[in-house]
Amino acid sequence: MRNRITAAALAALLLSASGALAEPVKYTWHGQGINVPGSSKCPGYTLDIHANVENGRISGHWLQVGRVVRNFDFPIAPDGSFGGQVDLQASIMNVKGQVAADRVRFDMKGYCIFGGFLKKVE
DSSP states (O other), X not given: OHHHHHHHHHHHHHXXXXXXXXXXXXXXXXXXXXXXXXXXXXXXXXXXXXXXXETTEEEEEEEETTSOOEEEEEEOOTTSEEEEXXXXXXXXXXXXXXXXXXXXXXXXXXXXXXXXXXXXXX
């Protein structure tokens, strides 16, 4: 009898733990680039960012109109910060940001500057 109770308790614990895993929180951003020194075309470039925050990571992709989709995946530090580099083959995009309880800041700098506060997708 004791083994049945222990097994039932363990099964209930595993079910509740798997149900407690949160769905990813989704964010988007749409906007134009800002020039870096030596560039004049960035305000004409349009970019969409799609990000998911889940299990201590921020991942997703961005798409600049007329270019290929670029994926990213970064761990989120205990203070909410994240960052790294994405290799674009012809250049590097430096990414950094901050995840807070109600918003995400996502900034990219390379051949142009893109980003800002992402909008939560409901």
